[in-house]
Amino acid sequence: MSVIEEKPSSGRFIGVGVGPGDPELITLKALRLIQSASVVSYLANDEGGSQAKTIASEAFAGVTHAQNEIAIVMPMSTDRSLANQAYDNGAKTIADELKQGKDVVFLCEGDPLFFGSFAYLLERLEGDFPCQVVPGVSSINAASSALNHPLTVLKESFAVVSGRHSALQIDTALEQHDSVVIMKAGRARPRILMALRKTNRMQDAKYLEYIGRDNERIVQDVSTLEDKAGPYFSLFVVTKSERGTR
Template sequence: MTKARAVGRFYGVGVGPGDPELITLKTLRLIKNAPVVSYLVNDQGQSQARNIAVEAFRDVRPGQLEVPIPMTMSTDRRFANQAYDQGAQAIRELLDQGQDVVFLCEGDPLFFGSFAYLLERLEGDYPISVVPGISSVNAASSALAQPLTMLKESFVVINGRAKDEKIRQALTDHDTVVIMKAGQARPRILSLLAETGRSGDAHYLEYIGRDNERILNSISELPNEVGPYFSLFVVIRKERDRG
């Protein structure tokens, strides 16, 4: 009888939106004890996820291996797919050696998370576990001290890269709308907010939970120009449906 091949487990762990203290105890433990930790890095070799998890790296398992996955900021999806293919292959080789691999993901791994792209390349071949993290949506709600939805209110999250029609419909049909990844689309979003009469309901946030956090409760102060990648709009009706 052939003995089953021993392979490692692939973990996707959420490190939260930016504040190092918003990492769960489970994620902290997994990072500290992991034989291999992986994360995305930019063109300068910097990793937002690793920077957020800095406290977890102060006392890690001896000999821990770090596997950075270079990710260009190009808008051409082909480059991103190539990076995920190469990253998945590097992780696959370690898993085949029986090594557990913990992948750090900003926010929550399965909510607009980079982990999802590795998951689709590796699922079915290896055991996989996911540890949820606090998303920027929840962090934004807390920073504003505003509930996202109450009672009969409707709530939707949409990507700023969505077509005008979809964003317009979300703003028209729902009481609360969170528009993620708003940087490149900021001028277009500002126009759609004005068009749908929701400008007065809108809050704008950048780099939530980080040292350079910025919160505007009135978007009249916001320049009509492209903004940073880590930004979002939270649009909450001033007249709330408490019926």
């Protein structure tokens, strides 16, 4: 009698948000999935360093079984073709594990679907494999907490833009919305400071770097901020200086 071998069911591709930097902001669900995963994946630099893996280091300390890792090396370049090639290669390696019935947990800083690298892998894999997302604390929420300041209240409007947007887009957001968070300030910091001056919102703005990490920096008065490029992990929070109480 011949024995028919059943093919293992496909594993799940799970995007897990690990928050902006403070390891204690990792959710219980994320912790459980990281510790139980057969395979863990993350973005890494050329030297193998990974911000997301570092944030989740305490979770790895509780792993009691052999766990494979897939480091997707992301070149530090503005050339999107190089990034897309890295995502293509990473998705292929992840797919090989999923086909064997193994769950692959991808660690993503902040929230996986908010400016998250997970989104680029998701679009490559979701048509062929079951996918799941575990939300994480975004840098926006962490910034608000670090400042002890609400992002928006009552009928205030709220917008999120990127330092990669044009000067006109940033100016328009600052002019039309009560509260604005400008992500990915980094190289765009001089342009953002110029926009704040132009729209008379310097007094409304706060600046943060590396939120929740040992090297966290908060600048309450952005007029004192160096008018030069800053680190990638930085943002501006702009809210109304005076707010109603009703």
